[in-house]
Amino acid sequence: MTDLTTPLHAWHIEHGANMAAFGGYDMPLWYSSAKNEHLAVLQTAGIFDTSHMAVVRVEGPGAFDLLQATFTNDLAGCIGPSRKPLVPGRAVYGAFLNKHGHVVDDSIIFMMSASCYLAVVNAGMGPAVTQHLQAQASGRETAVTDLSGSFGKIDVQGPQAANIMAAVLADPVAAFEKLPYFAFKGCFSERMPAAGEIRLRDGHPVLLSRTGYTGEFGFEVFTPAEALVSIWESILAAGEAAGALPCGLAARDSLRGGAVLPLSHQDIGDWPFSNHPWPFALPYNEGGHGFRKTFVGDQALLAAGDAPHTLPFVGRDLRKVTLPARVLDDTGREVGDVLTCVTDMGIGRAGDRIYSVASPDAPEGFTAKGLSCGFVRVDRALAVGTALELKDQRRRIPVWIVDDIRPDRTARRPLTGFWQE
């Protein structure tokens, strides 16, 4: 496959990035050190070029109905514990499934207005998701458009993210006001009504969102494609004094692993989207045995009683297995396979628990040596604490099923804890 590139490709090469193919794009894996880039997100900030991701616009009077009929989360009841409806300026995570309940792709849907939504999907998935939605759109008054390549995207993640963005935003006070986790303002296209809402000091409109893929406090910044390089450089310059680093996909992968976030087409994919650590992405009813709405794939999910179970694990030390790798139970019987195995270099064990370099209660002298972690897919439900072995061609490593991996993550914390006017 010919490698696609983002407008920052030349910048990455010039700055010594170790490049690799991902989702059809030639992307930086790391610049000088994946470990330092991972730690920067936990301790200062990391700045990622994520312009390889795709955006699909769904607009028209039938947009809500089309998404409600195809997306796993319930747009009429997804905000907060009282399940309020999605409103303009808020975003929601879920997946698009086929009729077998298998994942076409996962997505965060941004509600721009009552008749316009942006579905952010994975690299290279713009055409497939557009086609999938168009196929379901018959009879509904909607237009589904793949916006891939018409925008740039920069993720600014870590405790210094608000200070860095404050230095490049025209009006940071207005931008940051009432901007909780999964809220956003503005748009990257002048054509959209929200475009004037958030501008950078250089005048460019951006969509500023309290989302990310690291588990840590920060923003996703959607920019006009033609302004990506200059905005990237101004964000990097704003972060330099704080020790922020440009980061590649290796750090992104290890951070999201420790944050128990799935990688589409690896941790979720051609099997039923159920029995996984992300039940909030499905509209379960009170009893958990049915759904509050109907959507493509719902009946298949309810019927898939024997669907495999996807569970997070942590290893004893930082050693990992290389895929493909199998999962063995304590009798040595094969019970499944390994979906993701990465090393979170920001965590380690002390006594009987795991701390992160950012844990306020880490014991004195704690150094994070790193722990392997990720997801296994097994043929049965397993309780937290279950001991397993992962086996690749070379080695076996002991791991335990857990309900969470990297402690003291900051993604959901109020912005006011990271920034003062």
Place this chain on the structure above:
Amino acid sequence: MKELSELNLPEDLRYTKDHEWARTDGDKVTIGITDFAQDQLGDIVFVELPETGDSFAAGDEFGTVESVKAVSELYMPLGGEVVAINESLEDAPELVNNAPYDKGWMLAVKPSDPGEFDQLMDRAAYLEMLKGSE
């Protein structure tokens, strides 16, 4: 990633196709991985080495080097008995990145056939091989 012209490839070493280096030091041969290898692997976070007294033939796997990116096998440039391992790599595997030919050495062997050393690539041959694989 380093350009070939940026690689540190000392003249006094011999090299293997698997990117190990070997240096004679009296009756011992010291072994590690090359600047090219450490640059390709990225941050090295763990090095698994054999024990002193273990014996290997040329080409045998003697351990693994684990980076953030991947786990890779280490192969013996020549046969012999392990007489020393670099124990400082246990706590500081990053020495392999920072000083691959010096503090990042991995093990020393007493060669079973000193002639095997002379069959390894010199700097020019190794560099030629790297150019060919570009």
